[in-house]
Every structure is written in C-alpha cells, then in structure tokens.
Amino acid sequence: MKELSLNILDIAQNSIKAGADTIKIELTESGNRFEIRITDNGCGMKEDFVRNVTDPFTTTRTTRKVGLGIPLFKLAAEQTGGKLTISSKHESEHPQDHGTVVTAVFDPTHMDFTPLGDIASTLTILIQGSPDIHWIYTHSKDNGSVSLDTDELKAVLGDVPLDTFEVLAWIGNYIKEQYSGL
C-alpha cells in the first residue's frame, strides 16, 4: 500500500463486514509517535482467531485462502520500528460489549514511514459504501485537530442521504479544509 489511508480503507472494510454500526477512526500524532486506531462494535473475533489474525493464511475471505490486509498494515507499522496490536471481544462471549480495536503505532520520522495520503478520499468512499454506519473520524496533532462525525451531519441533512454526491463532495472538502487550516 502506498498510503496509510489505503490501509485504513482496507481495515475498515473488516469492521463493516463484522456488522458494526459504529466505526471510529482515530489518528493521534505527537512528536515521533503516530498512532492509528480503528474501533468497531461489530461481531468481534474469538481469542484463537485474534492470535492468528496477523498470519496471512488466516482470513475470512472465501475466494482464496490468503488475507493480506492486517499483515500489510502490521508491516507498515513494524518497518518504522512500531507495532500493531489487536484486541477483540466476540459477541458469543460478550453479548453486550463486543467489537474489535486495531491499533498501529508508527514512527513518522523513520525513513520507511508510509505517508497518510488522501484520507479525505478514504472517508468519502467509506461513507459512500456504508452510509448507514455511524462514522467518527479524528486526527489530533500537536497544533490542532481534524474531525468528522456522520451523526452530526445527519442531524443537519434530515432526509437527504449521506451518500448523495453533493454531500460526499462537501465531506471531502470539509476534511481537506480542516487539514489546510492546521
């Protein structure tokens, strides 16, 4: 993956597939630590699945037996001296409080750090594909933060769907303008 925003797009698909209705994407950047955390309230994974989930030969896909989403994200973190951790609660064991948290920590000053890239595009595509999910995005930096919460947008939009082209275009620009204001 050429951009971390592509990894985020990819990992969030797992949360969608897990049936989450709320997905939080939190980026925290301070000094030489850059953290990406994706939290969902989907069905979660059982312990033995979580243990093997960074193995490319563990996958939920049915078209072939190799899944590279998590291993690629892990590689992107580890090649900067960082790491990837996953914690999950499966709905069968935690009926009230299930879901998955994927956390990747990077050193953004490392020469092998992958740039974040076009996060606005990742967010609009996630919202376009799953407008019924409650998406929460925050990127905190030392000099300010960028955020988006689709529930707030829905409150303004009323009957107009989130995946209307004009709304998606507005979301993309809203994110970009927040970044350029930092």
Next chain:
Amino acid sequence: MKSLAELAAIREKMQGKVVLREGSGDIRVVVGMATCGIAAGARPVLNAFVEEINNRDLAGKVTVSQTGCIGICQFEPVVEVFEADKEKVTYVKMTPDKAKEVIEKHIIGGKVIEEYTVSNI
C-alpha cells in the same frame, strides 16, 4: 471554511431531488474494494465513477456500490456492470480514465468496451 450551514444549504437544494433518486438503479456498477483492489488502485477508480455519474447527471439511473474480493486479484481493479436483462460485464485492470470511458461508451452509449473486459485477457 466549510461549515455545517453550508451543508444545510445542500439539504435545501437536494430535498426536492431525493424522491427522484429513489427507485433508481437500472444499472449497477460494482467496484471490488478488498485488499487486492485497494492496493491495485480501486479508490481512484471508484471516485471516478462517482464523479462522472454526477457530472453526466446519471444518478437516477446508475448506482455505484462496493464489494469484496471477486477472486481475480491479479486483474484488479475489477469493476462489474450489472444491467437488467443483460449479462454481467466484468472490466479488469481499471483506471480512472477507463472508468470515464466506460461511462461514456457503455453506460451512456450502450456498447461494451470489449478490450477492457476479463474475456479479452
């Protein structure tokens, strides 16, 4: 700076059109967005479809959706076009430019671009 007030203005503008958009979808464009598709460049391809469909005012007729791995990862980005009463068309190794061409020649013109389809590989 973009503000929520601006979003409210979009709401005012769009409200009349919403009804028109429902019950749409004579043609369905499906973009593969699994790891393989994303790594191969599916994100800009999907964006190109969404933009071009809006530019050409096709939103009432064409819907764009996302799917997982279609199973031919080496040919990603893969795009499938479903049309009522017609056979599914699978386009492979897509780019944003090819996406615009598919909109123009296939979606609007009704003619499949054979050279971009999986059967041509």
